[in-house]
Amino acid sequence: MNAVVFNSVKKRFRHLPALFNWLGRERGGATEALRGVSLEVPAGKALVLLGPNGSGKTTTLKLISTMLIPDDGSVTICGADTLRDGGEVRRRVGFAVANERSFFPRLTARENLDFFAVLENVPKTVRSARIEEKLSLTGLADAADTLVMKFSSGMYQRLGVARALLKNPEILLLDEPTRSLDPGSALRFWPFVRQLLSAGTTVVLATHNFQEAAAVGDRIAVLRLGEVRSEREFGRNASIDDIKSFYFNAIDDSDVAPVFEAAP
Amino acid sequence: MSQVSLTEKLIAIVRRDVLTTVRYRNGFLLSAVGVFAEMLAFFYLARAIGPSFRPEGVDYFAFLVVGSGFYTFLITGVQAFLSTVQEAQQTGTLEVLMTTSTPAPVLVFLSAFSAFASKLTNLVLFLVVGIFLFRVPLLHPNLLGVVLIFLLSLGVALALGVLAASLQIAVQRGSVVIWALGSVWFLTGTLFPVGALPLPLRWAAWCIPMTHALAGMRGALLLGRSTAELIPEILWLGAAAFILVPASLGVFAWVLRRGRREGTLSAY
Numbered sequence: 001m002n003a004v005v006f007n008s009v010k011k012r013f014r015h016l017p018a019l020f021n022w023l024g025r026e027r028g029g030a031t032e033a034l035r036g037v038s039l040e041v042p043a044g045k046a047l048v049l050l051g052p053n054g055s056g057k058t059t060t061l062k063l064i065s066t067m068l069i070p071d072d073g074s075v076t077i078c079g080a081d082t083l084r085d086g087g088e089v090r091r092r093v094g095f096a097v098a099n100e101r102s103f104f105p106r107l108t109a110r111e112n113l114d115f116f117a118v119l120e121n122v123p124k125t126v127r128s129a130r131i132e133e134k135l136s137l138t139g140l141a142d143a144a145d146t147l148v149m150k151f152s153s154g155m156y157q158r159l160g161v162a163r164a165l166l167k168n169p170e171i172l173l174l175d176e177p178t179r180s181l182d183p184g185s186a187l188r189f190w191p192f193v194r195q196l197l198s199a200g201t202t203v204v205l206a207t208h209n210f211q212e213a214a215a216v217g218d219r220i221a222v223l224r225l226g227e228v229r230s231e232r233e234f235g236r237n238a239s240i241d242d243i244k245s246f247y248f249n250a251i252d253d254s255d256v257a258p259v260f261e262a263a264p
Numbered sequence: 265m266s267q268v269s270l271t272e273k274l275i276a277i278v279r280r281d282v283l284t285t286v287r288y289r290n291g292f293l294l295s296a297v298g299v300f301a302e303m304l305a306f307f308y309l310a311r312a313i314g315p316s317f318r319p320e321g322v323d324y325f326a327f328l329v330v331g332s333g334f335y336t337f338l339i340t341g342v343q344a345f346l347s348t349v350q351e352a353q354q355t356g357t358l359e360v361l362m363t364t365s366t367p368a369p370v371l372v373f374l375s376a377f378s379a380f381a382s383k384l385t386n387l388v389l390f391l392v393v394g395i396f397l398f399r400v401p402l403l404h405p406n407l408l409g410v411v412l413i414f415l416l417s418l419g420v421a422l423a424l425g426v427l428a429a430s431l432q433i434a435v436q437r438g439s440v441v442i443w444a445l446g447s448v449w450f451l452t453g454t455l456f457p458v459g460a461l462p463l464p465l466r467w468a469a470w471c472i473p474m475t476h477a478l479a480g481m482r483g484a485l486l487l488g489r490s491t492a493e494l495i496p497e498i499l500w501l502g503a504a505a506f507i508l509v510p511a512s513l514g515v516f517a518w519v520l521r522r523g524r525r526e527g528t529l530s531a532y
Binding site: 011013014033059062065066067068069071087090091093095097099101102103104105106107111114115116118119120121122123124147163167 | 267268272273276277279280283284287288355356357359360361362363364365366367371521524525526527529530
């Protein structure tokens with residue numbers, strides 16, 4: 001059974017023109033974030049999304065979480081349509097967002113998690129134990145009573161993962177989950193994701209990190225300019241070089257060449 | 265089926281807001297000092313004007329304390345809720361909150377309620393200081409009337425708060441509601457009676473919910489008007505709450521859907 005199904009999904013962001021547009025440089029128009037994407041993620045498997053900046057990875061995750069709704073096509077999560085049955089989808093999906101600051105800065109890590117646990121309908125009888133478990137899993141037990149405004153980027157990121165796991169989601173969305181982690185923490189994070197997969201959780205992960213893709217992905221999709229350019233099953237023992245070559249074959253040189261070129 | 269009750273959710277939201285407020289220690293202290301400063305200003309203003317000025321038949325100092333205290337409560341409640349939404353947009357928390365298992369309209373209404381609850385402390389402090397320290401005279405207050413007027417006014421202000429939040433999410437300018445409410449304060453009978461205004465402005469004043477909230481509260485608290493005598497204010501505020509609460513939640517749901525479509529939930 002497929003946990004996530006994208007059926008010809010289109011997503012377009014209109015650039016709303018400023019009221020006094022003639023005063024500035026902003027122009028109307030639109031960005032085609034997704035141009036008819038179709039994807040399937042079987043339950044208990046991991047799909048890794050690779051792609052250059054602006055290729056539509058985060059948009060894909062936001063569409064699964066119902067932060068966004070599609071303009072055309074449909075997104076179905078465990079049989080529930082995100083447009084018609086958003087509540088049901090939200091009960092099943094946990095999202096560790098890339099925005100690390102999405103917490104209440106003057107609450108401690110434990111207070112933040114307690115607040116979100118209530119909103120996620122985690123019953124009172126198991127709430128404290130669940131919070132302790134997630135704090136411990138993410139290595140934040142010692143910082144549980146620290147105001148999150150004092151957290152480093154990596155701690156914020158781990159807290160984001162803890163929050164996404166609070167409701168023991170069937171589908172876990174991870175947006176660049178190790179971007180701010182130190183290498184040691186990242187190396188420990190990937191086996192942890194594999195454990196979740198073994199327990200039946202479906203994972204959709206967006207990343208720029210080939211090592212992460214190799215460590216976590218059952219299947220890898222490369223997005224470019226809102227389209228799935230290539231998609232392939234990778235075995236557990238996929239090498240980073242295999243994934244690199246798969247990625248660079250799928251994208252254009254123009255995605256790489258214009259940035260960070262030395263001046264002549 | 266939710267395994268967490270609405271009350272539990274409300275407590276969690278109030279707890280979050282209280283903890284955040286008290287941890288801004290200086291702001292908390294300054295607002296308490298502000299209450300005393302305002303009270304002193306009213307006391308000397310009333311003394312300067314003299315005891316013969318009794319608007320709507322009540323002592324002018326009492327008129328000011330109840331009018332300004334209640335009006336400030338209603339406006340700062342709307343403002344506090346709007347600030348919560350603005351901060352949530354800036355930090356990206358809003359998007360996360362809108363994808364929890366709690367339906368967005370429930371969450372937004374409980375958050376608005378909590379914002380008003382935090383300002384209730386100021387109102388109580390204002391009235392307690394006024395009554396016990398500055399001897400505001402109370403003539404057999406009608407407590408049932410006070411509660412009714414308070415709840416109905418709160419309902420209207422909650423709806424205005426949700427509308428401000430909707431504007432904030434839609435066009436990032438929820439402060440327009442605060443500006444509008446701030447601009448019409450002189451019509452509402454906060455510092456002087458509505459009867460002092462020319463007829464066209466009295467009609468305009470009649471259309472503003474705060475005018476009826478203040479008239480009702482002064483009538484119940486300071487003049488001891490019976491509940492039957494308060495019926496015009498109760499009916500006006502009741503009708504406004506009946507229309508505005510569901511309308512504001514409808515507008516919010518529409519704005520939220522638009523934000524999800526345009527990807528502007530966290531635009532600020």
